[in-house]
Amino acid sequence: xxxxxxxxxxxxxxxxxxxxxxxxxxxxxxxxxxxxxxxxxxxxxxxxxxxxxxxxxxxxxxxxxxxxxxxxxxxxxxxxxxxxxxxxxxxxxxxxxxxxxxxxxxxxxxxxxxxxxxxxxxxxxxxxxxxxxxxxxxxxxxxxxxxxxxxxxxxxxxxxxxxxxxxxxxxxxxxxxxxxxxxxxxxxxxxxxxxxxxxxxxxxxxxxxxxxxxxxxxxxxxxxxxxxxxxxxxxxxxxxxxxxxxxxxxxxxxxxxxxxxxxxxxxxxxxxxxxxxxxxxxxxxxxxxxxxxxxxxxxxxxxxxxxxxxxxxxxxxxxxxxxxxxxxxxxxxxxxxxxxxxxxxxxxxxxx
Amino acid sequence: xxxxxxxxxxxxxxxxxxxxxxxxxxxxxxxxxxxxxxxxxxxxxxxxxxxxxxxxxxxxxxxxxxxxxxxxxxxxxxxxxxxxxxxxxxxxxxxxxxxxxxxxxxxxxxxxxxxxxxxxxxxxxxxxxxxxxxxxxxxxxxxxxxxxxxxxxxxxxxxxxxxxxxxxxxxxxxxxxxxxxxxxxxxxxxxxxxxxxxxxxxxxxxxxxxxxxxxxxxxxxxxxxxxxxxxxxxxxxxxxxxxxxxxxxxxxxxxxxxxxxxxxxxxxxxxxxxxxxxxxxxxxxxxxxxxxxxxxxxxxxxxxxxxxxxxxxxxxxxxxxxxxxxxxxxxxxxxxxxxxxxxxxxxxxxxx
DNA sequence: AGTTCTTGCACCATCGATTGTGCAAACAAG
DNA sequence: CTTGTTTGCACAATCGATGGTGCAAGAACT
Numbered sequence: 001x002x003x004x005x006x007x008x009x010x011x012x013x014x015x016x017x018x019x020x021x022x023x024x025x026x027x028x029x030x031x032x033x034x035x036x037x038x039x040x041x042x043x044x045x046x047x048x049x050x051x052x053x054x055x056x057x058x059x060x061x062x063x064x065x066x067x068x069x070x071x072x073x074x075x076x077x078x079x080x081x082x083x084x085x086x087x088x089x090x091x092x093x094x095x096x097x098x099x100x101x102x103x104x105x106x107x108x109x110x111x112x113x114x115x116x117x118x119x120x121x122x123x124x125x126x127x128x129x130x131x132x133x134x135x136x137x138x139x140x141x142x143x144x145x146x147x148x149x150x151x152x153x154x155x156x157x158x159x160x161x162x163x164x165x166x167x168x169x170x171x172x173x174x175x176x177x178x179x180x181x182x183x184x185x186x187x188x189x190x191x192x193x194x195x196x197x198x199x200x201x202x203x204x205x206x207x208x209x210x211x212x213x214x215x216x217x218x219x220x221x222x223x224x225x226x227x228x229x230x231x232x233x234x235x236x237x238x239x240x241x242x243x244x245x246x247x248x249x250x251x252x253x254x255x256x257x258x259x260x261x262x263x264x265x266x267x268x269x270x271x272x273x274x275x276x277x278x279x280x281x282x283x284x285x286x287x288x289x290x291x292x293x294x295x296x297x298x299x300x301x302x303x304x305x306x307x308x309x310x311x312x313x314x315x316x317x318x319x320x321x322x323x324x325x326x327x328x329x330x331x332x333x334x335x336x337x338x339x340x341x342x343x344x345x346x347x348x349x350x351x352x
Numbered sequence: 353x354x355x356x357x358x359x360x361x362x363x364x365x366x367x368x369x370x371x372x373x374x375x376x377x378x379x380x381x382x383x384x385x386x387x388x389x390x391x392x393x394x395x396x397x398x399x400x401x402x403x404x405x406x407x408x409x410x411x412x413x414x415x416x417x418x419x420x421x422x423x424x425x426x427x428x429x430x431x432x433x434x435x436x437x438x439x440x441x442x443x444x445x446x447x448x449x450x451x452x453x454x455x456x457x458x459x460x461x462x463x464x465x466x467x468x469x470x471x472x473x474x475x476x477x478x479x480x481x482x483x484x485x486x487x488x489x490x491x492x493x494x495x496x497x498x499x500x501x502x503x504x505x506x507x508x509x510x511x512x513x514x515x516x517x518x519x520x521x522x523x524x525x526x527x528x529x530x531x532x533x534x535x536x537x538x539x540x541x542x543x544x545x546x547x548x549x550x551x552x553x554x555x556x557x558x559x560x561x562x563x564x565x566x567x568x569x570x571x572x573x574x575x576x577x578x579x580x581x582x583x584x585x586x587x588x589x590x591x592x593x594x595x596x597x598x599x600x601x602x603x604x605x606x607x608x609x610x611x612x613x614x615x616x617x618x619x620x621x622x623x624x625x626x627x628x629x630x631x632x633x634x635x636x637x638x639x640x641x642x643x644x645x646x647x648x649x650x651x652x653x654x655x656x657x658x659x660x661x662x663x664x665x666x667x668x669x670x671x672x673x674x675x676x677x678x679x680x681x682x683x684x685x686x687x688x689x690x691x692x693x694x695x696x697x698x699x700x701x702x703x704x
Numbered sequence: 705a706g707t708t709c710t711t712g713c714a715c716c717a718t719c720g721a722t723t724g725t726g727c728a729a730a731c732a733a734g
Numbered sequence: 735c736t737t738g739t740t741t742g743c744a745c746a747a748t749c750g751a752t753g754g755t756g757c758a759a760g761a762a763c764t
Contacts, residue, residue: 008474008499010720021744026721036723037742054498059475060421061720063412064749071476078441079456080697085437089430092458101472103455104431106444108700120453122360123411124423146406147360236698261644268643268692276690291617292644338628340620345432346588348460362750373714378751388753389712413750416719 009053069125076106077133089344090311111136122147152318164314166305167329168204172211174334175285178301179255182283191222194255197229198263238266261288302335361405421477428458429485441696442663463488474499504670516666518657519681520556524563526686527637530653531607534635543574546607549581550615590618613640643692654687
C-alpha cells in the first residue's frame with residue numbers, strides 16, 4: 001500500500017542538486033555548518049532545496065555513524081493502567097521537549113522479558129533507558145551496563161544505579177491513617193477489621209506494608225499478621241482472595257487497603273457477584289489514583305503518586321556525571337473520596 | 353553511569369575470533385547461511401562465539417543496509433486513557449509475536465503533531481504505521497505515501513487507505529436504547545431528558561450522534577437539537593457544559609450519553625462540586641469502557657470497543673497486497689452496569 | 705590427466721550520514 | 735610580488751550489516 005512514493009531524498013541527492021559535496025549538505029542540515037565555515041548563501045541554497053524536496057535525515061544512518069539514535073526508552077510493566085500510562089504520557093512529553101524520540105515498551109513484569117526487551121532496545125542504539133516498575137531492575141542493569149547504556153530506575157528501585165521512587169512508606173502511612181480516621185466518627189475500626197490486599201514481595205509493597213503496620217500499631221494498638229494478604233498483581237488473584245475472605249467471614253473487612261488499582265479491579269470483580277448493599281460500611285484505600293474509582297458508592301481514599309515529579313527528577317539524575325546508586329524519594333499525595341484531579345491530558349489543547 | 357562497558361561485539365570482532373570473514377559471520381547469525389553453503393561446523397563455531405560474547409546485531413546498521421528496521425509504529429492521540437492504553441497493550445503483543453519491535457507514540461490529537469510524529473517515525477525507517485484515532489488521517493497518509501510506508505487507520509477512518517473502526521452507529525444505537533430501556537420500568541424518559549455530551553466533529557462522534565438521534569426518534573418519538581452538546585474531548589470543556597446545564601435547569605438531564613471516558617471525567621469534575629444525592633435518578637451511558645466507572649453509584653451503561661478485534665483485523669488488512677481504502681466495521685459490545693470485564697492484562701502471568 | 709561440478713567461503717560495494725583532514729582561492733601583510 | 739592567513743569547501747574513511755560475485759580446493763567424471 002502506498003508504495004508509489006519516490007524514495008526519500010538523501011544528502012547525495014541534495015549534493016547533486018546544489019552542486020555542493022555531501023559533507024557540506026550534511027553540515028548545513030545538521031547545524032554544524034558554522035563550524036565548518038560554510039557560506040551563508042550556500043547554506044541558504046541547501047536549506048531551500050531540502051525544504052522543497054522534503055528532506056529528512058535518515059536516522060539509522062546518522063545513528064550508525066554517531067552511535068546515538070535519538071531514541072530514549074521507557075520500559076514499563078504494562079500499558080493498560082492509569083498509573084503507567086500517565087507515566088508514558090509524561091515521559092513522552094519530556095523526551096519530546098528534548099528533541100528526542102520516546103520509545104515506550106512493556107515487559108509484563110517478567111524478568112526475562114525485561115532483559116530481552118532491554119536487549120532489543122539496545123540493539124537500536126537507544127541513548128538512555130528509563131526502567132519503570134521492573135521486577136528485576138538489577139538484571140536489566142547488567143544488560144545496560146554491558147552495552148554502556150545510561151539508565152535509571154523508576155517506581156521500583158535497583159541497587160546498581162540511581163532510583164527515583166515514590167515514598168511508599170509515607171504513602172502507606174498516610175493512606176492507612178486516612179482509612180482509620182474515616183471511621184472514628186462513628187464506630188472506630190478494630191485492628192482485625194483493616195486488611196491489606198495485593199502486591200507481592202517487591203520494594204514498593206514491602207514499604208507500603210511497613211507503613212500500614214506501623215500506623216495500625218500506633219493508632220489501633222495491634223497489627224495481626226493475617227491482615228496482610230499479598231496476592232500478587234493479577235486482578236483475578238485478588239478477586240479470589242476476596243472471595244475466600246467473604247466465604248469465611250460472610251463479609252468483607254470494613255477497612256481495606258488495596259495495593260494498586262489493578263488489585264482494585266480484582267475487588268470490582270468480586271463485587272460484581274454481590275449486591276451493592278453488602279458494602280455499605282466499607283472504606284477502601286487504594287494505592288493508586290483513578291478518577292472513576294474515586295467516585296464509587298463507598299468512600300475510596302486514594303494515593304496519587306507524583307508521576308510528573310518522578311519523571312522530572314529522573315531526567316535530572318540521569319544527566320548527572322557520576323550518579324550514585326541512591327534512592328530518591330518522591331512524596332505522593334493523598335486524595336480524598338470524590339475528587340477528580342486533572343492530569344497530563346489537561347496540558348493538551350483541545351482543537352475543536 | 354554504567355559506561356564502563358566494553359563496546360558491543362560486532363561481526364568484525366567475531367570474524368577475527370573465528371577466522372572467518374565478516375560476511376560469513378553475518379550469514380551465520382542472520383540465518384541465511386544455508387543459502388550461502390556455510391559448513392555446519394563453521395556455523396557452529398561462530399554461533400558459540402556469538403553466544404559467549406553476547407553478540408546482538410546492530411539494528412541500525414542492518415536497517416540502514418536493508419532499509420527495514422523491524423520497528424512497527426502505532427500513532428495514538430494519547431496514552432493516558434484506558435481505551436488507548438489497551439490499544440497499545442494489544443498492539444504490542446501482536447507486534448512482538450511477529451518478532452518485531454513496537455514503537456508507540458502519541459500526538460495529542462493535533463494534526464500538525466500527527467504529521468511531524470509520522471515524519472519522525474519514518475526517519476527511523478519503521479516498516480509499518482498504524483494510525484489510531486488521528487484527527488487528520490489523510491494528512492498522515494500523505495507523509496507516509498511520500499515515504500512509501502505501509503499504513504492503516506484505526507478508530508477514526510481516512511479516505512486513502514483502509515480503516516478499521518468501531519461500528520459507532522450501531523454502538524450509539526445500542527447505548528441509547530439501553531439508556532432509554534433502563535427507565536421504562538418506572539417513569540419513562542422524555543425526549544428532552546436525554547442529552548448527549550462530548551465528542552467533536554469527527555467520524556466517530558458523528559456516527560454515534562446519528563445512532564443516538566435515530567433511536568431517540570424511534571423510541572421517544574422526538575429528537576430535539578439542543579440535546580446534542582459536542583463539547584470536544586477535553587474534560588474541562590465537558591465539565592463547563594454540565595455546569596452550564598445545571599445552572600440553567602437546576603439539575604442534570606435524567607439520561608446522559610457521554611461520548612467517551614475522557615468526557616466522563618468532565619462529568620466527574622462537575623459532580624465533585626455537588627452532593628451525591630443530586631444524581632439519584634441519573635442514568636449514564638458512556639461510549640467507552642472503564643471498570644471503575646461501571647461501578648459508580650448511578651447506573652452506568654458502557655460500550656466496550658473490541659480492541660483485540662480491531663487490531664487483529666488491522667494486521668490482516670495491512671498485509672493485503674492491494675488493500676482498498678474501505679472501512680472495516682468492528683462491532684462493539686454493550687456492558688451493563690456493575691460489570692468487571694477482563695482485559696489484555698489477564699493474558700499475562702503473574703509471577704509471584 | 706584433463707575437464708567440469710560442487711563446496712565453502714572471502715571480497716567488496718552498499719545503505720546515508722558524520723567528521724577529520726587537506727587544499728585551492730581570496731585576501732592581507734610586508 | 736612573495737609569504738602567511740583566512741575562507742570555503744571537497745575528499746575519503748567510517749559506523750555494522752548485507753548480499754552479489756568471484757574463486758580456490760576438492761570431488762566427480764571422461
